[in-house]
Amino acid sequence: MTYRAPVSELQFLLRDVLGYGRVTETERFAEAAGEMTDAILTEAARLAEEVMAPLQRAGDLHPARLENGVVRTSPGFADGYKAIAEGGWVGMTADPEHGGMGLPLTLATGVNEMMHSACLALALNPLLTQGQIEALEAHASDEIKATYLPKLTSGTWTGTMNLTEPQAGSDVGALRSKAVPNGDGTYAVSGQKIYISWGDHDVAENVCHLVLARLPDGRAGTKGISLFIVPKYLPDEAGNPGKANSLRTVSLEHKMGLHGSPTAVMEFDGATGWLVGAEHGGMAAMFTMMNNARLAVGVEGLGIAEAATQKAVAFALDRVQGRVPVEGGTGTILDHADVRRMVLRMKALTATARGICLDTALSFDMAQATGGEEAKTWAARGAFLTPIAKAHGTDIGCEVAELGIQVHGGMGYVEETGAAQFYRDVKVTTIYEGTNGIQAMDMVARKLMDGGDAARAMLAEVQATADRAAGSDGALAPLGAALGRAVEAVAETLDWMLGAEMNDRFAGARPFLTAFGHLLGGHYLLAAALAGDSAERVALARFQIMQILPGVGGLCLSAQQGAEPLYAFPADALTA
């Protein structure tokens, strides 16, 4: 069983469900229209299937390791990375001025899904570089851009993000790393950073660290933090890697999964760095890349969900246990109702994550390609959807990977099968780039600061889908009605949130986010059924609306309980 990239599904979704044509009709993305999109998806599919998927298990079995201060990556990863870089995939969305392809984020999201399905541990490397490119494009000086962007875009150098410190995880403002001006325009950066994905490796000639640190006059908290670019090797006059910088890889983490991705503890000891963006403006610079990075992590959940589903389906279609007299059955365990239920749940959840992630990306493309009020509305839509894409997308990744093991039975618990690796690999996606709890807090706080406008606009889109279905003939009509009822429940909870104290919102944030995610699942799957009208699309929409959407009512009720009940449990009784 090997991974098969869902190219035609992506094409259908983009073209017939999400209105991707609106993106390529803009001047900004005109080049990505029609055949170009098909060619990109087809070529990325080939890379994912033929180059990356064969590396998936090697990365797990032979983790990256630290030897004499140097990280040696998993067998085959260097060649795999080379293929990614040579194909131009690192610079997919980067500015053509520095060698990028300038593709829409929507298309890049489809490509990322495939890469994440095939080999997430390796795919993280170009993904991190993409984030760095974005930050430099938006905030770096022309000189830095000229030095770094061509190297990063071509994949000759790679990028990392250095935020976390042992005492500063979700609370970034607690960081202690320092940056002292050297007097020559550079800074001496010192401090220890942890959880640095691809912090060191042997697949490219230089590693460029974006490091958050505090200037001597930087005040406490997030408002005193600045951003620096700190390369492993200092560029010489010709722009090639020169003298080694004062930084080192202290150790690699022994993680539950993603063994092929080296997660480093980095020590900066007066390392030479250059300021990116304004002094004390580090968090603002981080935030520009944060939304896309969060979306990208949601896509990681999606990618693993798709791969886990494919593996489970292939296993189920090959496995015979017991007999069920089902007309037109497969003769395999897929004829058992509960196995069908699991597989359809995997497919419905995966399709949900795909719809949310692509639609979020599309919002950002439209925000970039349009202007004025229209751009603002699209940006707000993307910003609102982002925590849902991240948290619900990765929750889905975990649930689908778990179902994947379950479909395999005992074989799922044996590592050779590969189902367990998905389960181990995907779990970190609910944690990094802001835990899913943080995403939910972001959703009910920052993302409702517009008085709920973006949320209500999204609910109106879902209602429109419900109305279209309700007004249609046949099987989709009752599904439209059910989706409409779920919209009401979520809208009512939204109103409750808007009227509630902040900690009461936080108390219900997770169930609210999940409810909204399920609602969007109904929206995209029903829209797909309306657009495609094939037996499987209708059946999948029906499954989502009858088996998953009914959970929305309970989640909305839970979301409105407020914080008081949580604190009624005495803290000193927690350890009793």
Add this chain to the structure above:
Amino acid sequence: MTYRAPVSELQFLLRDVLGYGRVTETERFAEAAGEMTDAILTEAARLAEEVMAPLQRAGDLHPARLENGVVRTSPGFADGYKAIAEGGWVGMTADPEHGGMGLPLTLATGVNEMMHSACLALALNPLLTQGQIEALEAHASDEIKATYLPKLTSGTWTGTMNLTEPQAGSDVGALRSKAVPNGDGTYAVSGQKIYISWGDHDVAENVCHLVLARLPDGRAGTKGISLFIVPKYLPDEAGNPGKANSLRTVSLEHKMGLHGSPTAVMEFDGATGWLVGAEHGGMAAMFTMMNNARLAVGVEGLGIAEAATQKAVAFALDRVQGRVPVEGGTGTILDHADVRRMVLRMKALTATARGICLDTALSFDMAQATGGEEAKTWAARGAFLTPIAKAHGTDIGCEVAELGIQVHGGMGYVEETGAAQFYRDVKVTTIYEGTNGIQAMDMVARKLMDGGDAARAMLAEVQATADRAAGSDGALAPLGAALGRAVEAVAETLDWMLGAEMNDRFAGARPFLTAFGHLLGGHYLLAAALAGDSAERVALARFQIMQILPGVGGLCLSAQQGAEPLYAFPADALTA
């Protein structure tokens, strides 16, 4: 952070919530009353905390391995096993006639919870032996009993169960292993068995395999299967291990978790075995131990849930990130509403699993200690609760372990913390001893063959708790009303099940089982609040009923959709 056995919680539950006094008031279990129960729990707690918990990580880091045909277990496991055996714990529930302690299963379930929390990989060994003891007590000849039971009860020898073959997993009837009479009362047993937990090891002097195989005249399917005991070393005339039998360990599985428990592929090549029970009566013999084994696996989920909760709480109380102005707060991340929510969810789910498991065990004790109609009613109650204890208990184990990682944030994904090990270890419990899907099918088919009597009696018990709460003053009254509404929803779904075709039941079996599990959670937690009336018990009941129980309505709706929607998705579109 080390594991602390919840002795006082178990004592409270047994005494004040579950009516364990009814067990020790019987003649059969009179010796287990009062101080005896306390002494057993205290002594088991000491073993779990001091001897077993320190082995947990060693088992994970240094898996059992096969060397020249012999299994070498993890460092320290041999000594740990010795302590378990010498303490008499292997024979906890065994007949005193052969050296057992003859304790109630309810009490043994409390002890098992602690052992599973401390080190599940090691605890599996005595657990399997307990199952074998039970099977031999019920079905073996006096001669076999006399030879094996004293050795097994004392832990001098250990026991395994050999059911699964590559082509015969959930479908046991498809097995191909053969047994041919040798003419001297013994049988030559041949075949390959997989997933044999503790199939070989170096912690005791003999390994006794209970093997399902087909006699020459055994017909196809489950009705042609017989049960044999096949020891690694044939007992000599003095009853000591003599000549090696014709069997071998082919390989050990490379599993996602439970590394300390060797999972063997066993090859029997004309090995000498003795029939246990009637010819072709193997499945019946297996079924007598199946209920208890399934309960025991539910307790595995419970044990890991408790341990994961303790670890997460200890971490959270030690971790400072961000500031939340909460009056009387802890100054740690536990002041964040979402962390509180996660921790209370872990505690509520764990308490649910504990209530269900102990109450199931109590049913079997009462069935054994009473007679006539009363015994039948208790047996039916235990039989009905068993699939819920197994499936909901292990689902809870998985969810709580996942929340445990989430509470730890990035640290949860790093293996040194131990949270990830729980997550990896517990997953197999949803698979073995009948997948959770099989449990749900058992619940809606076999366990409703009484026309729903046992289910309705259980619902009446929940309703009685709801009524008691509804009739009380203060905070518990509205909780009683909410629980009563959930009883109605489940009762209505039960009626639907009873009127439905079998495959329609199967299609909704999983959501129905989960709904019933949540309902029982409300029942036990509310009963505990009524009995204990402490702030934390009231708060936990309130959390369960306001945050978890609201899911019951949606689950009941999903449970009643029937099979047709599952088959409406064309099988050939599954791979598209």
